[in-house]
Amino acid sequence: MGRPSKPLLDKERITTTALELVDEKGDFSVPRIAKKLGVQTGSVYHHVDGRDGIVELLRERVCEAIDPTPLTSPGQPWEEALTVWARSYRAAFAAHPKAIPLLATSPVRAPRVLEQYELAAELLLDAGFAPADVMPVIIGLDNVVLGSALDLAAPETMWEPADATATPHLTQALAAMDAGRPDRAFELALTGLIAHARALLLA
Template sequence: MSERPAMARPRTQLLTSQKIHRAALELFDEQNNFSIPRLAQRLGVSPSSLYHHVSGGRTDIIKGIRALISQEAYSRGDFPPRGVRWQDQVRQWAINYRDALGRHPMAIPALVGEPVDDTDTLNIYENLVQILETAGFQDELLLQALSLIDVLALGSAVDAASPEPPWKASHSVHPALSRALTSGHTGRRQEDAFTFGLDATIDKLEQMLVSPSEEMFTSKRAL
């Protein structure tokens, strides 16, 4: 009997953690979520094979998805921006990060449910904090400024998944809301709202720097 020729080994690895994270992100985009069985089916492997690359299962995959989105943000040219006023740096940071998140809005609820500990995303926030520190924010003001910008970017990115218009109101039952939709709907609601919010946020940050003690006192008194 003649011996069978040995099968050549594949030149590239069939499964990698990067491929797993990318496939899971695609499932979020297409189906609003992912499961280990569906992910294994998408990749053409058994569920047990996935755990050789992502031992932490779903938690590790979500962290990998966050890193992919952060890498997308970094791919947008000069990010974080340098050599301009801190206000313009903050503006471009928020736009870039919001746009990257907004391409995958269905993944955001899962992302915010896990602490941020991947290097790519931590680098993004480290850059924002450095911008704010250089501008003069310190201590509690620094954390407030960071959180304010983060909430704006995340909230606007989640809104990217909303239908247009997001409210279905009848004039007879909800007349004020109906009038607002009729008179103000331009097809750019999401973009206009984000720009308006970003302008207001930067104005607020400038005020915090001018009179930080008064701003802090006013905020706490409001609570």
């Protein structure tokens, strides 16, 4: 019999399987990946650079859904570019919320992901931001985006006062809250971040 036309194991299949495990359980292990793929654990290691390598493959896979075009659109104000990019960024991670704790606590090394951060840094520097202010703005944007992506996966009711008389103001506010809570909260936080960044630029 000849060699199979399609490899039984490659980075794409490993990444897909790892992401399935993360979406289901919030984490992965190389033995679990191997078991799902029906191969030996050592075979997986032949294709990836250990667990850290798989984490970066996961980061690249999730970030493939982020549209970097706004960061490179000629003539687009930096505020608008960051806002549109942030919405795309949020949507990409909202599709895989259980990956956020895993990816947010590991150093970013994936070249294709670093390329987007490079574009964001270039955008801010070209807009006139001081180099010392660039990373605080980008990290702040990360915090808003990833926190909001987790919020989209949260239960509809996050606050459940047992006794409304003990928390009358909170109860009133909760009763007035509409179904668009995650989107409204995200836009509020994003608008505030952009406004503060603009103040840094003008200082």
